[in-house]
Amino acid sequence: MxxxxxxxxxxxxxxxxxxxxxxxxxxxxxxxxxxxxxxxxxxxxxxxxxxxxxxxxxxxxxxxxxxxxxxxxxxxxxxxxxxxKHQSEGREPGRPLLETLAAIGCLCLFGILFYAxxxxxxPKPQAELPEDNTMAIGKLLYSAYAIPFELVSVLLTVAFIGAVALAKREKEEEEEPK
Incomplete structure (x- = not known):
């Protein structure tokens, strides 16, 4: 073995x-x-x-x-x-029982993964890998997968704009007099 x-x-x-x-x-x-x-x-x-x-x-x-x-x-x-802003908080006390159980769990997981x-x-690779894999990825990305690539970029842009809008709204709510 x-x-x-x-x-x-x-x-x-x-x-x-x-x-x-x-x-x-x-x-x-x-x-x-x-x-x-x-x-x-x-x-x-x-x-x-x-x-x-x-x-x-x-x-x-x-x-x-x-x-x-x-x-x-x-x-x-x-x-x-x-x-x-960060306020100094003390470190929580150790929990020996939980730490021991975590160590046992880690060792069991290591044993299972090692055995597996x-x-x-x-299996052996079916086809030979390209010599320049970065160029092959680039060609596929901008030819066969151009539309999904652009959709992901639009999605990330919308997420960024949404995050800015949420942050701006929270800041305005904090500044309102009560």
């Missing part, structure tokens, strides 16, 4: 380094008490995931990961943190 025939290559070590960075960043994001530190550790996790995408030869997904999550979402979180992955049979 535990047949570990592994070639110790640079790609193997890069995978484990990036996976460890992603896990450490995620654990730190959960455990930090300051929100800015949480956002920065989350950005660290996103960058590590982008590195894992590069190892999987999904350069476009890695680029989108860095552009959207690291660039936009993390910066948006930091701006949101800086623009809002070790016993899975992955």
């Amino acid at each position: 535990l047949n570990f025939n592994v070639d110790f290559t640079g790609e193997f070590f890069a995978f484990f380094l990036l996976a460890a960075c992603a896990i450490v960043g995620a654990v730190l994001a959960i455990n930090f008490t300051k929100v800015v530190h949480m956002a920065l550790s989350l950005a660290f996790t996103f960058v590590s995931l982008a590195g894992l995408y590069v190892l999987l030869q999904a350069e476009f997904v890695a680029f989108v990961q860095v552009l959207l999550y690291v660039g936009a979402v993390t910066i948006l979180m930091i701006f949101g943190i800086m623009m809002t 992955i070790r016993n899975a049979s992955f």
Whole structure:
């Protein structure tokens, strides 16, 4: 069952380094008490995931990961943190029973996933992947999927305008004298 025939290559070590960075960043994001530190550790996790995408030869997904999550979402979180008022609140006391149950649940989930992955049979790809997958995605996006792409951009624009309208209405309600 535990047949570990592994070639110790640079790609193997890069995978484990990036996976460890992603896990450490995620654990730190959960455990930090300051929100800015949480956002920065989350950005660290996103960058590590982008590195894992590069190892999987999904350069476009890695680029989108860095552009959207690291660039936009993390910066948006930091701006949101800086623009809002935060009052210092104490850390809630630890709950040893819940923490123990969570650790047992995590170990059980790890065991189930390890067993499932070790016993899975992955089919061979039917067709050869394109040499330049970013160009292939771009050609498909702007030819066969042009209409859904434009509909998503209209949807995002409408959502943005709605968010601005709601924020403006809330601000006007706060400023009204009572």
